[in-house]
Amino acid sequence: MRALLVTDYFYPQSSGGTEKYVHELAQGLRSAGIDVIILTISESSGSYQFDDFEIHTIPPNTDNRKEVIAGIMPANNLQSFIDKLSELKADVVHFHTLTTSISIYHYQAAKQTGAKVIFTSHIPGNTCLRGDLMQYGQEICDGKVRLNTCQSCYLNTQGLPQILSPLAAKAMRLLKQPSQLSQASAIKKDHLEKIKATCSTVVTMSNWQQDVFLMNDFNPDQLALSRHTFKQINDHQELKNTNPITIGFAGRISPEKGLHVLIDAFKQLDPTRFTLLIAAIKVPAEDKYGAKLLSKTKDFPNIKWGYNYTADNIDSFYNELNVLCIPSVCNETGPYVMFEAVARHIPVIANSLGGMREWAGLNYPVILYKHDDVNSLLHLLKENLTDIFSSYDYPAQRNQNKVAEEMINIYSR
Numbered sequence: 209m210r211a212l213l214v215t216d217y218f219y220p221q222s223s224g225g226t227e228k229y230v231h232e233l234a235q236g237l238r239s240a241g242i243d244v245i246i247l248t249i250s251e252s253s254g255s256y257q258f259d260d261f262e263i264h265t266i267p268p269n270t271d272n273r274k275e276v277i278a279g280i281m282p283a284n285n286l287q288s289f290i291d292k293l294s295e296l297k298a299d300v301v302h303f304h305t306l307t308t309s310i311s312i313y314h315y316q317a318a319k320q321t322g323a324k325v326i327f328t329s330h331i332p333g334n335t336c337l338r339g340d341l342m343q344y345g346q347e348i349c350d351g352k353v354r355l356n357t358c359q360s361c362y363l364n365t366q367g368l369p370q371i372l373s374p375l376a377a378k379a380m381r382l383l384k385q386p387s388q389l390s391q392a393s394a395i396k397k398d399h400l401e402k403i404k405a406t407c408s409t410v411v412t413m414s415n416w417q418q419d420v421f422l423m424n425d426f427n428p429d430q431l432a433l434s435r436h437t438f439k440q441i442n443d444h445q446e447l448k449n450t451n452p453i454t455i456g457f458a459g460r461i462s463p464e465k466g467l468h469v470l471i472d473a474f475k476q477l478d479p480t481r482f483t484l485l486i487a488a489i490k491v492p493a494e495d496k497y498g499a500k501l502l503s504k505t506k507d508f509p510n511i512k513w514g515y516n517y518t519a520d521n522i523d524s525f526y527n528e529l530n531v532l533c534i535p536s537v538c539n540e541t542g543p544y545v546m547f548e549a550v551a552r553h554i555p556v557i558a559n560s561l562g563g564m565r566e567w568a569g570l571n572y573p574v575i576l577y578k579h580d581d582v583n584s585l586l587h588l589l590k591e592n593l594t595d596i597f598s599s600y601d602y603p604a605q606r607n608q609n610k611v612a613e614e615m616i617n618i619y620s621r
Contacts, residue, residue, distance in 0.1 A: 209299050210300070212247055216249050218248035225544035229437070233612060236615075240609070245263075247266065249285075250268075276308065293318060294321075326409050337393060339464070342561075345364070345537075353396055359380065360377035397424075413541040453530045454482075458548070460491050468500075468501060526549065526554060531597075533585075550572060557576075
């Protein structure tokens with residue numbers, strides 16, 4: 209069996225949760241005897257080697273017409289993708305992203321080759337126009353795509369006051385103007401229908417994601433749950449009564465990751481008792497946000513920023529921590545850093561959304577605070593963390609071979 213893993217993002221061009229997942233899945237599949245190839249987006253053409261894997265590339269979309277960005281028309285790299293499919297002749301094409309450069313049109317092209325098409329949904333933006341599954345940015349949404357409601361919520365993200373957006377959404381959809389913006393929720397619904405028709409299986413990493421697809425009328429038999437891996441870490445540590453207590457944040461410096469919430473809470477703590485380490489991944493599109501956070505922390509020597517962490521040196525970050533904080537203000541499928549921490553026996557403080565809520569309910573060492581609430585987080589940070597986490601057990605490792613076994617079962621259906 210030849211499996212082609214398709215992702216918009218992969219090493220060495222970028223480093224994040226999806227990249228880690230795809231790489232570890234590829235390793236597990238290879239160990240099980242599957243012929244694995246990875247296809248990603250790169251401005252440099254051709255192929256390259258990474259960890260002895262063959263990485264093929266197609267160029268990114270460069271057609272910035274509104275129809276393409278909106279998803280009404282395919283990206284101008286579609287033919288390159290079709291050519292790669294013809295060259296590689298995969299039995300299974302397993303997509304891990306849904307973007308402009310790798311869109312539903314690419315899924316349909318893969319199906320036309322006769323390959324089995326699988327989609328693993330890594331982010332809420334695959335089903336949500338806002339990208340965070342938070343209705344008007346305030347309440348958890350059930351994920352059902354409702355044309356007027358989703359259109360209204362999306363307009364709110366574009367700067368329209370919430371009090372005006374419901375009426376504006378109805379008027380836009382009725383008048384079909386502006387042409388692309390007025391169709392945003394209809395396009396999202398159409399894309400979900402095309403995923404339903406194209407993919408033999410949609411893989412989710414959490415129960416809440418499965419619930420969202422079920423809310424959008426996917427057949428339960430078309431859905432498969434496969435949770436994140438817990439890559440074995442030999443250097444385990446336990447939370448100790450140390451002074452100062454070192455709190456960590458790891459991830460993209462973008463608003464949905466909520467670092468501003470953690471910083472606002474942390475600045476109210478006793479600086480002699482607490483240190484904050486930030487393992488930052490820069491996001492060029494969010495430079496203003498990052499600069500604002502740097503400015504807010506410049507007078508706090510106990511808030512330390514670090515960059516350019518990789519799989520080879522991330523242990524140096526985690527080895528300094530007593531606890532990891534995940535302050536995201538959106539629903540997460542994991543996130544991946546939670547599993548990196550738990551695998552190292554580092555407890556986690558997280559908001560009460562998405563995957564974090566789910567994992568806490570499974571008796572993982574994850575304590576929750578009310579999402580996007582600085583005071584709720586501050587109250588928890590002031591607690592005796594050693595006592596709080598003493599009642600939790602660290603789960604057995606769930607490694608990449610287990611996930612690969614689940615994927616092979618899905619591929620063979």
